[in-house]
Amino acid sequence: MHRGQVSGWDAAVASRIIEARRQEPGAMLPILHDLQETFGYVDRAALPLIADALNLSRAEVHGVVSFYHDFRSEPAGRTQVKICRGEACQAVGCRELAAAAERRHGLTLGETSPAGDLTLEEVFCLGNCALGPAVQVDGESHGRVTPDVLDALIATSRSRGHA
């Protein structure tokens, strides 16, 4: 979901994804999820293809893509960190964790580093509320995370990415 399986936009691949789903009732979200899983983001060039397949206007498709927090219009960093900012995690110091991560990596939540190696994001609840502060790194949950633990998780993700 976070890192695309295909690097770079490919209209033929996108068309196949859309075609495979178009007959399903309410196909829009499944199509967008499939596109994002494949490319790592939903390219603007996909919007007219979806609009055409589902008999909608481009504006309607854009409205859906921009409504949901999950859908990205450009690729995320190779390491994607989601820090939970829900109340349960606030009660055990997620604000300090997020601030430390921002400071150490020179990013604010929601940003991707210029080199494209790291994205920091906020999320409201990962369902790990008894073991906060909680984070997801590349889709995997971690509990009771301190700033040092988070740095180690990011380092591990990077070394996997370059292996």
Add this chain to the structure above:
Amino acid sequence: MTVRIHVPADSAAASVGADQVAARLAIEIERAGLDARIVRTGSRGLFWLEPMIEIETAAGPIAYGPVAPADIPGLLAAGLIDGGAHPLRLGPTAAIPYLARQERLTFARCGAIDPVSVDDYRARGGFKGLERALAMKPIEIVEEVTASGLRGRGGAGFPTGIKWRTVLGATADQKHIVCNADEGDSGTFADRMLMEGDPMLLIEGMAIAGLAVGATQGWIYIRSEYPRAVTTFTRAVEACRRAGILGAKVGGTGPAFDITVRMGAGAYVCGEETSLLESLEGKRALVRFKPPLPALKGLFGKPTVINNVLSFAAVPTILADGAKAYADYGMGRSRGTLPFQLAGNIKFGGLVEKAFGMTLGEAIHDFGGGTRSGRPVRAVQVGGPLGAYFPADHLDTPLDYEAFAARKGMLGHGGIVVFDDSVDMAEQARFAFEFCAKESCGKCTPCRIGSTRGRETIEKVIRGEAVERNLALVDDLCRTMTDASLCALGGLTPYPVLSAIEHFPEDFDRAPARVAAE
């Protein structure tokens, strides 16, 4: 005989190393040539003991925890697979006081079975409710659910039987069953645990609902923040199809019923039922006006039962054991059990399923062991980000829908988030508005604009600017949001804000910030 070793695959257990424990255990079992098999289960919900592993013995499961990968050689040397003595041995799982004092109906199997095994589920009493429902008329099923007193476990507490009766009474060529698994409230994780630990209970409940109202198509909308729940639930649906539980003949003899799994895309408002229906239809998740009720005009315009995960999951027990057995639990008009979730700054955080009526203080102190930091409890937020903040002198409130309403709070989905005395309640009030502003669907003005203006105004209070006047403005804004919002997001955001101001006035009594010295 091959010994079963249970290692949770629950995402909270995995967040503290359960997958690494399972991997190391597999290596060491192989190396020692032991006759043992690892089964990945859900979690029992004793999260401070995770990763907690269990050995199936003739006398029942024996638990060990919290286990780190490095503990495994020592555990095996101590005779783990025979339930041998070791410092991490917790004894028979059922005798652990935290579990022994619970009344687990919905969560009885969670953590004890392979969640995607039809045989495991059936061996522990699964599908008994469905079998009984197959022998009943639709109206009899609806009456049984009504008689149980079951109220929607999503938060609003609407009687489930009444909702079902409306759908049963509607005529249409197609009806739908929709499970709202968009559990987005901070402090709640019961839905996630159930979908990861005992998904077939939910499948069975949805199938019974289909029989009760004459619906052949089920849908479950699971939030994308729960990737393991999506995977496990999907595998459970596939296993049920292969076993003939779902498909052309539900339970092998009934009418058709199948379930489609859909994943959300990160929008809190989809927990609101009409937003969720819009999202399932492929649109922006804008709240719908009611009426028409979803029961009459729901998904794709057809009559639809939409219930929360825990509502559907309560149904198989009600059908299997009868309405009275279920209704005998609880107090007042809150019948049965509610899985409470202890979260935030708490020592023994986890899932506590009890009949309604235990007090908030009993939950936090007797089960939760107080704060994790060891400092005094100062504030408790029950019912998610839209729930009220209670001060420590409200801990005598019974966990019951009406008792909470009487103190201007709400029980919601049973999430209990504890804060110690280091919390800044003005900051929490500010956050409540910020959250509403970020998650508002934007359809109605009080929610969309009110939340943004509310955040700005609280920020002025925090800076010490015209505190009294700005708090009056917040109060006025909250009244508008309460009275004029279309759904609970805008309508309930005033709960955390106003309760924080009412119960913790000292945190809002800010001195003006001093002008920086030249």
